[in-house]
Amino acid sequence: MSDLAIGTTGFVVLLVLIGLRMPIGVGMLMVGALGYALIAGTTALLSFFKTQMYWQFTSFDFSVLPLFLLMGNFAARAGITSALFRAVNSWMGHFRGGIAMAAIGGCAVFGTVTGSSLACAAMMGQVALPELRRYNYAPGFATGALAAGGTLGILIPPSIILIIYAIMVEGNIVALFQAAFAPGIIAMLGYMAAIAIVVRVDPKAGPAGPHASAAERWAATRDVWPILVIFGIVMGGIYSGAFTPTEGAGIGALGTFLMAVTYGGMRWDGFIQALSETAVTAGMIYLILLGANVFNAFLGFSQLPTWGAELFQHSGLPPYAVLLGMILLYLVLGCIMDSLSMILITIPIFWPIVAALDFGLQPDDLKLWYGIIILMVAEIGLITPPVGLNVFVINSLAKDVPMFETFRGVAPFLMSDFVRVTLVVLLPPLSLWLPYALK
Amino acid sequence: MAEARAEGRRPSNAFGRLLVGIARALGLFGGFLTFSMAIIVTVSVAGRYFFSAPIQGDYDIVGIIAGCAAFSFLPICQLKRSNVLVDVFTSRAPVRARAALDAFANLCFLLIAVFATWRLIYGGIDMYRHSEVIAAFNFYRWYTFPFDIACMLVLIVAIAYTLAQDASDIWTGRPRESTAVGGGE
Numbered sequence: 032m033s034d035l036a037i038g039t040t041g042f043v044v045l046l047v048l049i050g051l052r053m054p055i056g057v058g059m060l061m062v063g064a065l066g067y068a069l070i071a072g073t074t075a076l077l078s079f080f081k082t083q084m085y086w087q088f089t090s091f092d093f094s095v096l097p098l099f100l101l102m103g104n105f106a107a108r109a110g111i112t113s114a115l116f117r118a119v120n121s122w123m124g125h126f127r128g129g130i131a132m133a134a135i136g137g138c139a140v141f142g143t144v145t146g147s148s149l150a151c152a153a154m155m156g157q158v159a160l161p162e163l164r165r166y167n168y169a170p171g172f173a174t175g176a177l178a179a180g181g182t183l184g185i186l187i188p189p190s191i192i193l194i195i196y197a198i199m200v201e202g203n204i205v206a207l208f209q210a211a212f213a214p215g216i217i218a219m220l221g222y223m224a225a226i227a228i229v230v231r232v233d234p235k236a237g238p239a240g241p242h243a244s245a246a247e248r249w250a251a252t253r254d255v256w257p258i259l260v261i262f263g264i265v266m267g268g269i270y271s272g273a274f275t276p277t278e279g280a281g282i283g284a285l286g287t288f289l290m291a292v293t294y295g296g297m298r299w300d301g302f303i304q305a306l307s308e309t310a311v312t313a314g315m316i317y318l319i320l321l322g323a324n325v326f327n328a329f330l331g332f333s334q335l336p337t338w339g340a341e342l343f344q345h346s347g348l349p350p351y352a353v354l355l356g357m358i359l360l361y362l363v364l365g366c367i368m369d370s371l372s373m374i375l376i377t378i379p380i381f382w383p384i385v386a387a388l389d390f391g392l393q394p395d396d397l398k399l400w401y402g403i404i405i406l407m408v409a410e411i412g413l414i415t416p417p418v419g420l421n422v423f424v425i426n427s428l429a430k431d432v433p434m435f436e437t438f439r440g441v442a443p444f445l446m447s448d449f450v451r452v453t454l455v456v457l458l459p460p461l462s463l464w465l466p467y468a469l470k
Numbered sequence: 471m472a473e474a475r476a477e478g479r480r481p482s483n484a485f486g487r488l489l490v491g492i493a494r495a496l497g498l499f500g501g502f503l504t505f506s507m508a509i510i511v512t513v514s515v516a517g518r519y520f521f522s523a524p525i526q527g528d529y530d531i532v533g534i535i536a537g538c539a540a541f542s543f544l545p546i547c548q549l550k551r552s553n554v555l556v557d558v559f560t561s562r563a564p565v566r567a568r569a570a571l572d573a574f575a576n577l578c579f580l581l582i583a584v585f586a587t588w589r590l591i592y593g594g595i596d597m598y599r600h601s602e603v604i605a606a607f608n609f610y611r612w613y614t615f616p617f618d619i620a621c622m623l624v625l626i627v628a629i630a631y632t633l634a635q636d637a638s639d640i641w642t643g644r645p646r647e648s649t650a651v652g653g654g655e
Contacts, residue, residue, distance in 0.1 A: 052560050052568065053575040054553035061578045064585070080586055081593035085618065089537030091529040097504045097539060098511075274515050277532065281511030288508070306501025307494070307546075313504075314497070314547030315554060317540045367558045418558060 034070050038333025041066040045326070045376070055372040056315075059322030066329035079328070087324055088317065091277060092198065097313040098280035099189050102265075103145035104305040105287035106258075110295035112154040114254040115140050120162070121243035121251040128230035128237035130166055131176040132223045134159035138180035139219040140255070142187035143262040144287060146194075148413055152181025152421045156428045162240075169236040170432040172229060175440020178421040179222055179447075182410045185370075187215035188266065189280065192370055192406055195320070199327075199378050202398040204276045205269055209469055210399040210462040212270075214407065214455050221447040229443050257294055261286040270469055316371070323375040330379050340383040350388035354456065357381055358408050365412020369420070373409055396463050403462045404455055411448050414441045489631055492624060493545035500542035503535050510535075527606025534604070538614055541621035545628040548579075569639035576633040583629055587622040594619065 041062050048058040068076040120133035138155050145151055156177045163173035185192060188208040197204040230237040265283040268274045291297035330336055343353055364373045385401050392400060413421040422437050455461050481487045510525060510532060518524040547553060560568055594615030602611040
């Protein structure tokens with residue numbers, strides 16, 4: 032069997048095992064190790080495993096992951112979501128659909144301190160759902176808006192998925208965070224526009240709330256200063272290059288810790304809980320990363336990625352048609368798999384293909400642009416049937432709303448997602464201007 | 471959708487309780503290590519900007535701590551069955567079939583973990599023999615290997631324990647509760 036055949040077989044076996052409930056990290060580790068031994072020999076595998084785990088874990092660049100997770104877990108205990116929602120609501124609540132828009136705006140701001148969509152949806156859902164009900168919003172519309180708003184948690188940096196993408200394609204995390212900024216804002220505006228259109232068609236879906244006085248507005252806005260300070264320091268510092276992403280994450284974790292203690296009333300129990308949650312999530316991510324590392328070493332030996340890239344390069348297919356095919360595949364995969372695993376499995380094959388095609392971009396710019404597209408497309412899986420996790424989270428908060436209603440309520444936001452993906456694909460400067468402006 | 475494994479049941483015997491206690495303590499220790507990284511990083515950045523005196527070798531210190539933390543996270547993650555998997559195709563399969571698939575996956579994981587630990591021990595011995603050292607604060611790299619290996623040994627026991635749970639599920643055919651936890655979302 033040729034190396035290429037071993038590589039292809041390994042990839043297929045991995046997909047089958049994953050379909051049969053094997054944890055993705057375990058599957059990649061096992062297939063990767065066996066394939067590695069078949070191609071490079073047992074001696075090479077024995078020596079590879081001596082230290083690869085140690086070096087992968089003992090890396091300053093990787094330490095950004097647990098730190099951002101810790102930051103998000105403290106932020107979730109900072110009691111800030113309610114203040115955020117009140118602040119945005121005081122400015123927008125009196126519009127038709129305004130309370131739902133306020134939830135979206137709150138999600139966007141909360142997204143600047145968390146890299147987790149599920150946390151974002153859950154936290155904002157707890158605060159905004161009671162208000163949306165009080166003003167008689169259509170149930171599916173309200174839950175759909177919150178499920179969609181949750182995805183802003185990961186679209187707006189910091190974003191665990193972007194960090195992992197950066198590690199995989201050896202890209203620049205800082206530039207990727209910069210590139211994600213404008214598309215993140217567009218996502219927020221797009222969701223608000225979707226709400227505006229829905230209430231124009233059906234005014235009863237989202238009645239207007241009460242008017243807040245100017246004094247109330249300023250009072251509510253003043254309450255959110257801690258989160259703005261943390262965002263300013265962490266993202267400002269990372270964007271401007273004053274410190275590295277790991278340093279920013281560490282400072283952010285300490286900042287949200289202080290906020291949780293002073294503002295959110297976090298005590299010893301909450302602190303211990305935040306640390307334990309970080310441990311479980313980080314353990315899960317580390318195992319997948321370990322598997323991806325071994326599996327990618329095997330794929331590299333098999334030459335499968337190079338072969339795939341050459342195949343597409345000489346196929347004469349228009350680059351944008353290939354990209355469209357990938358996006359459609361991600362949409363399908365997103366229905367059955369979580370975005371992290373999906374990206375770890377596909378990027379080693381897809382990135383060399385994209386890099387070999389001519390999109391009229393510099394290689395570094397291509398990395399940024401493709402990363403942002405993948406991030407957005409992968410997140411769509413969080414709100415699509417059959418198993419959109421954000422929808423599940425919101426539905427556990429609103430048990431009386433049938434799941435079907437929420438998926439229907441998500442539809443306008445999906446439209447908004449598709450429009451945004453199209454925009455970002457057709458207009459690379461949307462993602463690239465900020466990295467260039469800050470260079 | 472990738473979903474976490476059915477959350478580990480409350481252990482019914484003393485051994486299980488002890489194991490969960492150890493794994494939980496290890497995970498918490500890793501959490502404290504992560505928190506200490508945040509403090510070190512912040513102090514170092516503050517020192518760099520305000521006093522032009524960063525902590526010497528701060529990147530190496532954080533890397534070393536992060537490495538220990540990563541190893542300490544693994545056992546509790548396994549016991550809570552939080553490793554992401556796709557269960558869309560098997561969610562309607564009979565309990566016994568799912569338990570059998572889980573048992574197979576855990577058996578594979580067990581073999582890999584034993585293999586990785588065996589190699590890690592030799593990796594540590596290499597580090598010791600070559601006296602690999604972080605010069606900035608005279609720290610020999612093998613120092614952390616005993617801890618890393620200990621974490622791996624706990625992980626091996628944890629995998630074996632979950633494998634035994636799966637085996638008993640095949641035997642009894644008892645349905646398990648499932649709690650969804652996302653991947654990197």
